[in-house]
Amino acid sequence: MNILAILGASGHGRVVADAARLSEQWAEIIFYDDAFPHLQVSGGIPVVGNSSALLQRHDCDVVVAIGNNTIRLNRLMELRDAGLSLAVVKHPASVVAGDVVLGAGTVVLANAVINTLAKIGMGCIINTSSVVEHDCELGDGVHIAPAASLAGEVIIEQRCWIGIGAVVKQAIRLEHDIIVGAGAVVIKSAAANQTLVGVPAYSLSGKAKG
Numbered sequence: 721m722n723i724l725a726i727l728g729a730s731g732h733g734r735v736v737a738d739a740a741r742l743s744e745q746w747a748e749i750i751f752y753d754d755a756f757p758h759l760q761v762s763g764g765i766p767v768v769g770n771s772s773a774l775l776q777r778h779d780c781d782v783v784v785a786i787g788n789n790t791i792r793l794n795r796l797m798e799l800r801d802a803g804l805s806l807a808v809v810k811h812p813a814s815v816v817a818g819d820v821v822l823g824a825g826t827v828v829l830a831n832a833v834i835n836t837l838a839k840i841g842m843g844c845i846i847n848t849s850s851v852v853e854h855d856c857e858l859g860d861g862v863h864i865a866p867a868a869s870l871a872g873e874v875i876i877e878q879r880c881w882i883g884i885g886a887v888v889k890q891a892i893r894l895e896h897d898i899i900v901g902a903g904a905v906v907i908k909s910a911a912a913n914q915t916l917v918g919v920p921a922y923s924l925s926g927k928a929k930g
């Protein structure tokens with residue numbers, strides 16, 4: 721389709737819009753945001769309605785640019801179930817191996833590299849200058865923040881957030897809904913629903929309170 725509708729007109733939305741514009745895949749880019757009608761324009765791009773209005777459209781591709789993994793994924797599924805066509809946005813300065821599978825609604829931003837046989841789920845953010853090495857598997861709604869790096873054969877389950885500049889050693893598995901803090905170095909697999917920080921990474925929930 722000729723129009724890309726982006727749900728979420730915040731800073732991340734503007735980054736996604738710019739990647740989409742540079743990819744030259746769409747003739748027109750518009751925002752939807754629940755701050756409409758208060759918010760009318762973002763980064764020079766018109767905000768034309770709220771999320772309910774977007775659900776009524778069927779003449780455009782759509783992507784959700786909301787940082788929160790659970791909200792982004794839920795919104796995407798809602799739009800998919802309403803029959804909208806979910807786009808993949810890939811910045812032209814990203815490098816994605818030819819055999820990589822990118823799930824619907826995923827965005828790959830500038831200078832990100834995804835290497836051979838990686839599988840990326842639905843609604844993921846592969847953010848600026850991040851690295852997803854060969855044979856990694858990312859579940860739905862994962863966010864790899866700027867400059868974070870996953871070594872080969874890492875498995876990241878759904879809705880994990882790998883913080884800015886974090887590093888994950890090869891063949892590690894992170895179960896669902898883990899947050900890895902900025903700059904952490906993860907060297908062991910970890911169970912779901914915890915926050916890991918530090919070098920080497922440890923669980924914040926297991927930290928003694930002083």
Ligand SMILES: CC(=O)SCCNC(=O)CCNC(=O)[C@H](O)C(C)(C)COP(=O)(O)OP(=O)(O)OC[C@H]1O[C@@H](n2cnc3c(N)ncnc32)[C@H](O)[C@@H]1OP(=O)(O)O
Nearest residue numbers: 865866882883884899900901902903904915916917918924
């Ligand atoms: C384009 C973009 O901007 S994408 C977004 C990129 N941003 C990121 O990736 C941010 C990642 N987020 C973080 O690193 C956060 O600090 C989190 C999620 C790890 C923790 O946040 P919160 O749950 O709010 O924890 P809080 O800030 O209260 O810190 C709790 C403790 O952990 C420590 N801590 C927090 N983050 C880190 C970190 N990254 N590394 C080491 N220690 C940390 C704090 O110093 C604090 O320790 P204390 O109890 O001894 O004082």
